[in-house]
Amino acid sequence: ASGCGKSTFLRLLLSQERPTKGVITLAGAPLPPDPSVRMGTLDNGLTYIIKRNTEPQDRAELRLAVNAGSLQEDADQLGLAHFLEHMLFNGTRRFPKQELVNFLESLGVGFGPDLNAYTSFDETVYQLRVPTDDPEILATGFDVLEDWAAYATIDPEEVDAERGVVVEEWRLRDQNASGRVRQQLLPVLFGDSRYTDRQPIGDMEIVRTAPAETVRRYYETWYRPDLMAVIAVGDFDVDAVEQMIRERFSDLPEPANPDPRPSFDVPTHDDTRYLVITDPEYPQTVFQLIRKMPAVAPESAADYRENLLESLFNTMLIFRLDEIRRQPDAPFTSAFVGGGNLVRPVDIYSVGAQLLDDRILDGIDVVMTEVARVQQYGFTPSELERAKAQVLQNYESLYRDRENTDSVSFAEEYVRHFLTGESIPGIEVEYALVQEALPTITVDDVNAVTEKLVGDDNRTLFVIAPEKEGVTPPTEAELAAVLDGVAAKELEPYQDTAADAELLAQELPPVDIVAENYNDALDMTEFELANGVRVIVKPTDFKEDEILMRAISPGGSSLVDDADFPEAASIAAIVDQSGVGDFDQTTLLKLLAGKKVSVTPNISEVSEGLTGSASPKDLETLFQLAYLYMTAPRADSDAFEVYKTQQISALENRSLNPISALQDAVIEARFGDTIRRGPLPVAEIQTLDLDRALEIYKDRFGDASDFTFVFVGNVDVETIKKYAQRYLGNLPAGGRTETFRDVKPDPPTGVIETDVFRGQEEQSVVQIMFPGNIDATPENELLLAVIQDILDVRLTADLREARGGVYSSSAAADIAKYPDSTYGVFISFGADPNRVDELTGASYAIVDDLQANGPTEEDMVKAHEKERRGREEALRTNEFWLSTLGDYAFDPSIDVTGEVEGFQARLDAITASDVQAAVQEYLPLDRYIQVVLYPESYE
The missing domain is CATH 3.30.830.10 (Metalloenzyme, LuxS/M16 peptidase-like)
Incomplete structure (x- = not known):
């Protein structure tokens, strides 16, 4: 299966594939391999x-x-x-x-x-x-x-x-x-x-x-x-x-008398097994029902059809479960369904959910009741048609981008072919299989997949829950009683409501383009609409079926007082979960079935905006969604209650994970006591004011005159102009000019060292941070990247290879240009608590050596090549261009052409003495933050 294997194939299969007529007549025969693949076996x-x-x-x-x-x-x-x-x-x-x-x-x-x-x-x-x-x-x-x-x-x-x-x-x-x-x-x-x-x-x-x-x-x-x-x-x-x-x-040595490679099976059982696990550090409550079955690597058209049935089943059942999840009284916060390979001889099919701590049995009952409803009544024809449209769209996207598939996907697929026998017919054949098989699939065909979940044999139902006050784990008898009770229910059939309205019914008149500029060096078109909206377009040929969008405007949550910050930080997610315009989230998703398009609003500290993506065929829908999220946002009370429940559930258990205590200590050391950093307290979530939150959203998005939209990918500039004039040109605009406020705490001075004692295992985690102010130039950004590369290599060589003290260490460096150009250089690793002092000392010694002696020629060559090769690859991705042009959209004073074209010259200009001076200035050993997580027993 192209770019995916058993478990990946499932994801893909909420997705894609087709048999030619010749293939169908040999439905059980293995599919021939992709003719573009050369395979062979040496004499040995x-x-x-x-x-x-x-x-x-x-x-x-x-x-x-x-x-x-x-x-x-x-x-x-x-x-x-x-x-x-x-x-x-x-x-x-x-x-x-x-x-x-x-x-x-x-x-x-x-x-x-x-x-x-x-x-x-x-x-x-x-x-x-x-x-x-x-x-x-x-x-x-x-x-x-x-x-x-x-x-x-x-x-x-x-x-x-x-x-x-x-x-x-x-x-x-x-x-x-x-x-x-x-x-x-x-x-x-x-x-x-x-x-x-x-x-x-x-x-x-x-x-x-x-x-x-x-x-x-x-x-x-x-x-x-x-x-x-x-x-x-x-x-x-x-x-x-x-x-x-x-x-x-060809001449690899062969053993004279090779041992046969033994294979091993997993024993079957005729019953459903139950397991309840509690742990004081497990930060969520989950259940999963798993059914084991013999592994089948997809080889034939019949195998692909079976995988297609699973994909359709998954798509429809998860839609039903998500519909329940979006109700305020839902006992679970997320659900999942699907199959994959457990180990070589065993496949699994499973359904599960993340549950509210105080509604474990109720949550299992609700999820399994939906499975039983499918078993009793099946899916509806309208559900199946939407699922087919979604699956076909996903395969179509893979087919359209068959020339742009990353080599990693093929390599992983061919590994699976060698190890498991999975067929590798190529996406052309897979897409043909799907196109021909989909129309023949009936509701009854898909309903049969239910048997993979409801058969009694080879099933395991397990619950994992935090071990804490207020959480009562179920007994195995109670779990069995839930399944028995569900099996005995006489249910009503699922009622599917139609969604056949137009997303945006009104016809919007085109608005004039008042200014336009073409950047030949970057093949970038920039134009301005009569209402002040700027649009930047960069056509690429990297992905046939991808257009990325980013809209951005200065301001963000920095423009609200601390008292309103929780509302500003939450409202974009609430709007996103509420649907848009006249449609709640469930109806919106039905309307968009078969389309490859999404738009998500966001409010950061210094900006507000939209991110989105679409297939070229769904470009107009992308514009319509952008228009609606800015002119007709929804923040309905059900979505609000669900959001609060989900956030509170996660926050109440977050502290159980020892790593969260480490993260909180780092945030406090860097930023002090501020509501604007770290997760919001539960009390703030509980007292959110929905009306005030929506006011903030409408204020941030209600005046488009300082918004810039960036489009990158397989775009036609004239088509972008047409849709921009109609949809973006009609966004309300009052000529607002504003910028963000500086509400970011200044970097601390001196040395801050904090020890945190959490967790029961003999494990420590070290986080070292060098924070400070910097001139956020392209030269300095690249200089810090080189320092990061050198630190990464040196830390691995010393802490891992020379000392055997860590499995992995990492260095990271970043510059936050807005609001006030600060930077952070980070060193982190996990280790034996008894070796923390040795390993932190070794880390500082690496910094000290770079300050005293500078990097070696070998250090410089490695960093230079990593940055050069990384940029080569980045230039061929839509994500790089969206990020680069998004920065320019936010700050038009940036010399974007110089930043892109001058990269190699900036890299070549960095010398060892530059790095040495920068480490002296930006990694001073008298100004840093060190936070160490130790086990509780060390306190």
Whole structure:
């Protein structure tokens, strides 16, 4: 399935696909692979899959997929499949010790989206993105994959150095409420199977003590050609890449007597199992009903049709559940339904919801009653038609953008093909399948999907709730009684109300364009309408089916007093949840079924505006929605009550999560005691004044004369002008000229160090912030970005690689130009509480060294390449242009052409001494904020 797999396919399937007539006559036969994909198997059994794809330009996505994971570990190797994954970044034949990471960083490739890997129960997959504009770099990428496949060093000294990193990954991922919940839930889902005692993170005692030879034994047993695939997707010559693969992988060593790869199943059961989990740090109450079934990778037209039925079912049931959620007395704040792959042999189908703490049984009853209503009466024809329109639109969008699909999507799809047998026919075939199958699907066909949720066998119903006063978790008997009670109900059929009115019935007369300018350098058109509204248009060819919109006006919540701030901060979300014009949210969504369009209002501290997106075919609807959100906003009492309930529910449990205490302490240290930073207190939500909130909204959006609208994407300038004259030109305008107020607290001076004691696990989190004032020039923005890059690399090299003290560390830098040009540079990491002093000291020592000695030439090369490569990719995205032109829309004094065209010159001009001076000025060791989260037991 293009760009999606079992679970992704579900999301896509609230979405898209079609059989040709030839396909339909062979409905059960596997679909042939996309002819543009070159696949082969070497004599030693290694599989390769290659596709040329030019999005992004001059880049390739490389994968080494190994069909072995933690399930293949021996009893003395628990956790070592994952440990081995780490070791492949710590020494190979061509790249000893840290040279692999160093080399890739010098190309602008860093840990994260470009360089990564994962280990699961059934497989291990290595990911590498490399530039292709230099043939030698691409060839080196395949050298890396070859070394990973067969030539890892697994040096005992490096193994010892990496133990701490793996332990810190375990600490970060498992030593928290989610980890504790997972440890109770998985044995119930997996039963008496190998999956229960082969979780990939493993046994920390083995991780801490296993000799290197035990790691090597796993490598030599399971990393072998017949269990591996090399996958390459990108902007390259397919013949040349195939030759590179054959040259490197044809002679991989093969074991003389390879062990058969064992596969393991999950036992079935004839009943519904129940589980109630409570945890003092779990910040929400959720339930989920899961039904397990044998995994099916979509291979044939029949499989795709079944997935299509699930997609339609999901779309219609979630619409019904959301309709209930929007009622003031709803017992849940969100709901979900869908399926996916649990582990290799098991698919799941599930329904669930986030519940109000004091209405757990009621919430489960309401959700399951809707499932029962579908079981008894099915869906209505009108519901099905809307769902079909939505699914078809999503597939159509994928088809229209088939030439602009990111190589990552294809690479992940081909990994799944190798590992699970999922077919890869290509979006052309999938879209044809959907176009032909959709008209034949009846309500009865979709209603049958209900059986995946209501059959008694292989079901698990679990509830996870916070362990706190006022929350009474249900018993297993009470959960069973709810399901029994629902099954016994005699229900009324669902009544679907029609939504066939026009979104905007009135005909608006076109308004004159009074000024126009074309920027040849940026291919950007700017014009002004008679009412003062500015419009900026930037056509691109990056996405066939995407137009992005941003409208912005100076002012924002800064123009209201503190007493009105809660209303100003809340009203955009309330309006968004109320529908627009004459239509409540449910009716609006029905009207928009089958359209790819959305508009969302927002009020920030210094501005108000709209964000939106649309397919070119729905562009007029985008303009109509923008017009209505500015002239006919709704803030109805039901949406208001639902908003308050949702916010209060989240806020009351927020403090249970230890990380929230850390975040609050950072906010207080930086901004002091102000209502304008951090989450609103519950008392403020409870006393919100809806009438006053709507007054603020209408004041902010009621005068369009200082609004600028930006449109980026597959746009025709003349079409934009036509719709702008009709819809934007008729927005009310009173000639208002205003700007924002400065209500942002000044950065603190001196050193602020705060320790927070929350949480039961042996885990600390460190946040360091250097705040201050800065001249917000393009040069300084890029200078801080370079500092961030250098800090990132140095922190990883010291805290992770040299000390084994963290799994991940991060540096971040940003400049807030408005209202008063402040900056923040951040360092953060999680660690053993007993090593906090050592690791924070090491972090400050890195800053001190940069101040005293400046960055090395290697530091500068890595940062330079990361910024250069990042900008190359950004320039080919609509999001970059929307952000850049949105800044210009907000502040027309910006030299937007110079900012875009001068990037490389600014980057080339940054010297090591510039960085040194900037670190001295902006990261002073006598002015910073340090907040450390410790376990409660350390207080």
